[in-house]
Amino acid sequence: MTVTVRGLHPETGELLRRVFLGQGARWQESREFSEEVFCEDVISQGMAPLLFRRIASEVSNASAWPESLLLRLRKTALHQAAFELVAELDLRHLLAAFAQVGISPLLLKGTPLSHTLYPEPGLRPRCDTDLLISGEDREKAANLMKKLGYTPLHEVQVDYINTQMSYSKKTAQGFSCCYDIHWQVSNCNRQFSRDFVNGKLFGNAEALPALGENAQTLSKVDALIFSCFHRAGHFSHSGDRLIWLYDIHLLCQALTAQEVTAFCQRVKELQIISLCANAITTAQSWFGTVCPEELKLFLYEKTENEAAAQLLGSxxxxxxxxxxxxxxxxxxxxxxxxxxxxxxxxxxxxxxxxxxxxxxxxxxxxxxxxxxxxxxxxxxxx
Structure with a gap:
């Protein structure tokens, strides 16, 4: 299966695929393809820390890569690790403040996954932290964020257009800690958001001790469903992003047999089989995802005119x-x-x-x- 990622040079894609599939990739620079181009691609795809870790762990293969390139990747990985230390402390303080005013948000996307699936949180770059709150808590959350010194980046709330607010604050270390506060789980489809949340999303939430006593996130089943739908919601605008596919890869491999059964059942109820199957097979083509047998069978299920499949158009x-x-x-x-x-x-x-x-x-x-x-x-x- 040949899969391209929009905005990614073919040479970068081929190298990354060979690295993560364990096919002994070796660096080959050309007039059209340089270290600069490769690094820009890898960083934009959120893969720099993971790539550096993978290459550095394979001592025998490290010599196949230019030292200058490895230094660039190492610098990016160290910067991300330093940011993670600051961001984690800021998030802990914010969650404690939310708890004091009676708001119990769910952590979404990269931040919780970085603490549950990745060997180290700094291996999962992200530009912000996403939190889902009840619609009833919108005003309370907005007042709290401003009180805590966060600057709103998107000040206009419009029910049918923008169902989130973004905030940012500069830390003493010079980093920007950014948050997206959502009251609808997806901007691109209200019906999915309504059905997904009504499926006991908050009731199935799991504690996240790595981020303190006030942190909670989606169950692995819900996190995989959400990751697949989130990817589809962005697909027509910007195509795939490799770090999102890597999230899906890790989630698939982390599911227990019971969770696989629950995932397949829930996806059928939401009528997004085609979206999830496409996301999982695409991740598999990049990272060699090892799926449980029931999930393998699910990927080949026939779907009849699922409306959500239209989101995968370009x-x-x-x-x-x-x-x-x-x-x-x-x-x-x-x-x-x-x-x-x-x-x-x-x-x-x-x-x-x-x-x-x-x-x-x-x-x-x-x-x-x-x-x-x-x-x-x-x-x-x-």
């Missing part, structure tokens, strides 16, 4: 169009669908100024005309 226009149609299909009635269309065509003025990075309200009529024109292009052009 191209930004295709992605927005399919996301919108899926969202409309999942809304409860025509009144809610009308509200969704109206809000997407004519969002609040504050959102428009933020979205297009403008400050003067006089330009708003032009911005709304631009947004309307962009919508027409997306839905009328093939």
């Amino acid at each position: 191209g930004r226009r295709h992605g927005i169009r399919k996301h919108t149609l899926l969202e409309l299909k999942g809304l409860s009635g025509w009144q809610e669908r009308f509200s969704y269309i109206l809000q997407n065509l004519f969002p609040p003025a504050e959102f428009m100024l933020w979205r297009y990075n403008k400050k003067k309200k006089l330009i708003l009529p032009w911005l709304y005309a631009r947004r309307f024109a962009e919508g027409l292009i997306i839905f009328l052009r093939k």
Whole structure:
């Protein structure tokens, strides 16, 4: 199976694949492919610390790589490890503050996985920490973040467009600790978010002692489902990202037989078999994932017209169009669908100024005309 990652040079992809499949990769520089290009690719894919660890652990193969390249990878890995020490302390303080005001968030994506699946947290780079809260706690959480000195990066909340708020704070060490506070598990599909959370997402949560007594995260079953859906939600815009596939690879190998059965059953209920099968087989092609027998059989199950499979199409226009149609299909009635269309065509003025990075309200009529024109292009052009 040949799989390409958008934005990744083929030479980088081939080297990474051979390294992680244990095929004795050797560095070969050419006029078109340099250390600089390779390092930029690896860092953008979130794979630099893992790659350095893999190469350094294979002493016999380390000599096949230029020392200057290994030094670059080592520097990136050390920087990530240093950041991790600061970020962990900041997160512990934040979770304790949440607990004091009665908010019990769930940690999502890379941060909890880095502490449960990876040998060391610093091996799993990430630009922020994601937390899921109840919709009822939105205002309380926003007030707390500002009180604690975090600066909101996305100040506009729009129910049908933006269901998260982002915050950042500079630490004394010069690092930026960033958080995405979600009250809907996915921005790209309300029906999935509703069904996923209603499936006892918080009830199935697991404690995360590595991050203190107030830390909790998704069960491994829910984490794998979420990782597969999150990957699909970004696929049409930016394609795959290798660190996301590596998360899926590790999650698959960490499931017990009982958890595999629960995973297959839950995915069928959510009607996202094709999304999950595609994600797992893609991860397998890169990292040689060893799947339990029941999961292997699941990957070849036939699916009949699953609507969510459309998320795997390529191209930004295709992605927005399919996301919108899926969202409309999942809304409860025509009144809610009308509200969704109206809000997407004519969002609040504050959102428009933020979205297009403008400050003067006089330009708003032009911005709304631009947004309307962009919508027409997306839905009328093939």
